[in-house]
Amino acid sequence: MVLRKSIFGLAVLAASQISVAQGLGQRTNAIEEVVVSGVAGSGSRTAPSLQEARAELERIPGGIGFVESSDFLDDFAQSLGDTLVFTPGIFADTSAQRENRISLRGSGLNSSYERRGLTVLRDGVPITRASGSTEFQEMDPLSVHYLEVYKGANGLRYGAASLGGAVNIVTATGRTVEPGASLRVEAGSDDTRRSNLSLAAAGEQVDGYLTVTRLNSDGYREHSEVDSEYLFGNIGVQLSDALESRFYFTALRDTFELAGSLSRETALEDREATASPVIIGPFFPGGPVTVLDPGPVADDWDRNLEVVRFANRTVYRFENVQLDAGAWYSYRGLDHAITRFAGIIDHEETEWGVFSELSGTSQLANLPLDWVVGARHNRGDNDAKTFENNSGREGALRTRQDQESRNTVVYSQADLRVRDDLSVVAALQYLRSTRDNDAVLNATAGEVDHRQFNPRLGLLWDAADDVQVFVNASRGFEPPSMTDLTSGGALPFTELSAQRAWTLEVGTRGQRGPLSWDVAIYRSWLNNEMLDFGAPGARGFVSFTDNAEDTIHQGLEAGWDVAIARDALERQGLALTWRNALTVNDFYFDDDDTYSHNKLAGVPDVLYVSELRLSHARWYAGVSVRRVPSGPYVDFANTERTPGYTLLGLNLGWQVSESISLFASAENLEDEHYIANITTVADQSQENSNIYTPGQGRAFFAGISLSY
Structure with a gap:
């Protein structure tokens, strides 16, 4: 499918999908009336309920997503990428056990580690560090209540103006889940074991929630063992009907071995292998041979992360205005053994931040107006x-x-309802980011200071009770991360320009009878896009980031649900749902001096995910498919791309009693050999680098959940 010449081709394709799509990215039904506070699941001022969160997202004239925990807990979800499988526009793959590369609308096409391009928050508090990087494994799927996805500049109130946008992970509280205790135990392939204990309680003024998870696995490759412990809790205090304060605590210890990248042939034929040693020479017959890098086993490549985080959020409601304010502090320790060239990376980082937001309702020229004004600042x-x-x-x-990173964000937004069915949404964000690298020993000092105003203008038309049409234009901005500037300390400080973009987006979402949908098409004009290059050699001795000139990102994001034979099956106490997510990517250089109009390497052109599930009040059975017709290019010269693949999955569940449930899942049922992740390079035909990570083979998992 050729979509390069203009966005018109995308519009035609999107129009053909409108009658079979889905709302808010995940199993969306009409918004139900919000239940009164105090009832389990109703939420509170600091912890919106599912219904309240959905209603808030519906007022955004742009690409969004909403994922409930029930949408991914049936499968063995280990990481953030596993929770976003059915969110159109997202491509997530596995670079190591528990570690994902997540790209939304082509963001961070292949940042080799410490990912960029997507701002991740927990309950509105950034997990993404002040330096601009994100460790996706800092999130435990079993602690999630729901996730909100704000694509592109739709997440500007969270400080996100990048191409990818923001994901806000909302955790459970004592007021959003049923009180009591639950124990979850799972086991599966590769000697994988996971256990989780959760406790929830709510009184008249105080509520609390605590969850603890332990994960162990040998991994599907040699030298890929995982040992992870995760603790999260929050306590909410309702000081009055108008005032509530909530305190959060997170502690994480995550260690996993790294098996390294392979040659294309080895990745497809021997996926359990580890990377081969790097050998230099002989340069003449009988000449010397130098083992430059003994490989992942001999050098114990691994990534060990410890995180402790405290946060507070306080909400005060008075008249038609609400004040939302908070602060956070975190400590992060990283011990990352890698190649002889890169050495052992040792980081100790502290970060603090504050935020404040005023929101309310008023009138402008006798028209209803919702408004928001806020600011946030953090330093690492x-x-x-x-x-x-x-x-x-x-x-x-x-x-x-000594590295210092600072970010300041000021934003405002106005939602003016000019007609009962039409709203104009205008927003403006100011973002300033500084990165200061002070050389202490054998390093290069440097500093960058990037700032920009980012406007956004959108229209939201309520075409019918359950149908919306939207259009928006926005300016994007993404400063380089400290990792981009220093390559994790392996290379001298390199000054990079900030990535900038203008994006135009149109779409629709809604529900009609048995069909629900969420469809969007977009086109982004980028300047100084940050692209990642792996240096030649096994696994790439080091990856570095450079700015491109002009590039184009355009695509289609379509999700749809179909309730098959709904009326007939309901009479039998059954439901048959067909869930789909289609992502079409068209990313390319715009008349580049070196690469002309070549495609950007890193993500496939088409990704399709589908599930057919039969449900009963006591059981369910589902079969899923993940289809990549053709893999991504591995180099910007477009000399090689990975093969496509089709993965089949299965999940089953049985509610034995009110307090006992059993569940099981199978992945890659046909045991297909495929490539899950790559490190992008300039020209693979010249470099012949070992840049391929194999995907997991056939795997089975099962578990039991006990609640009281």
């Missing part, structure tokens, strides 16, 4: 060191850098 200080990697042991200190 990182003691960044690298050591020699001596067969997995920490050797001499090689480099040391």
Whole structure:
């Protein structure tokens, strides 16, 4: 399918899907009336209920997504990417056990580690660091109540103006879930074991929630063992009918081994293999041979992360105005053993931040007006060191850098209902980011300061009770992360420009009879897009980031649900749902001096995910498919791309009693060999780098949940 010449082709394709799509990205039905406060599931001022969150998202004239925990807990979801499988526009793959590369609308096409391009928050507080990078494994799917996805500049109130936008992970509280205790135990392939204990309680003024998860797995490759412990809790205090304050605590210890990247042939034929040692020479017959990198096992490649985070959010409602304010503090320790060239990366980082937001309702020229004004600021200080990697042991200190990152965001938004069925939404964001790298030992000092105003204008038309049409235009802005500027300490500080973009988006969402849909098409004109290149060699000795000139990202995001034979099956106590998500990507250079109009490497052109599920009050059975017709290009010269693949899955569940449930899932039933992740390079025909990560083979998981 050729969509390069203009967005017109995308519009035609989107129009053909409107009658069979889905609302808000996930199993959307009409918004139900919000129940009164105090009842389990009703939410509170600091913790909106599912219904309240959906209603808020419906007022956004742009691409959004909404994911309930029930949509992914049937499968063995280990990471953030696993929870977003049915969100159109997102491509998530696996680079290591528990580690995803997540790209939304082509954001962070292949940031090699410490991902960028997507702002991730927990209950409105950033998990994405002040330095601009995100460790997606800082999130435990079993602690999630629901997720809100704000594509592109639709997430500007969260400080997101990047191409990818923002994902806000909303956790359970004592007022949004049933009180009591639940125990979940799972086991499966590769000696995988996971256990979770959750407690919830709510009184008249105080409520609390606590969840603890332990995960162990040998991994599907050699040298890919995982050992993870996660603790999260929150306590809410309702000081009056108008005032509530909630305190959050997170503690994480996540360790996993790295098997490294392989050659294309090995990745497809021997997916359990680890990366081969890097050998230099001989340069003449009988000449010397140098083992530059003994490989992941000998050097114990791994990534060990510890995080402690405290946060508070306080909401006060008076008259027609609400004040939402809070603060957070976190500590992050990283011990990351990698190649001899990169060494052992050792980071100790502290971060703090504050935010404040006023929102309310009023009138403008006798027309209803909803408005928001807010600001947030955060700062991170990182003691960044690298050591020699001596067969997995920490050797001499090689480099040391004191890194300081700061971000300031000020934003405002007005939603003016000019007619009963038509709203104009205008927003403006000011974002300033600074990155200061102070060289202490064998490093290069440098500083960048990027700032920009980002406007957004949209129209939202309520075409019918359950049908919306929207259009918006926005300006995007993404400063480079500290990792982009320093390559994790492996390379000297390199000044990069901020990535900028203008985006036009049109779409529709809604529900008609047995059909619900969410369809959007967009086109982004980018300047200085940040692209990642792996240096030649096994696994790439190091990846570095560079700015492109002009690039284009355009695409189609279509999701649809169909309730098959709804009336007939309801009489039998059954429901048959066909769920679909289609993503079409067309990303390319715009008359580049080196790459002309080549496609951008990193993500496939088409991704289709589908599930057919039969449900009963006591049981369910579903079969799913993930189809990538042709894999992505691995290089910007477009000399090689990975093969396409089709993965089949199965999940089953049985509600044994009110307090006991059983569930099971199977992944890659046909045991297909495929490539899950790549490191992008300039020209693979010249470099012949080992840049391929194999996907998981056939796997089975099962579990039991006990609640009281």
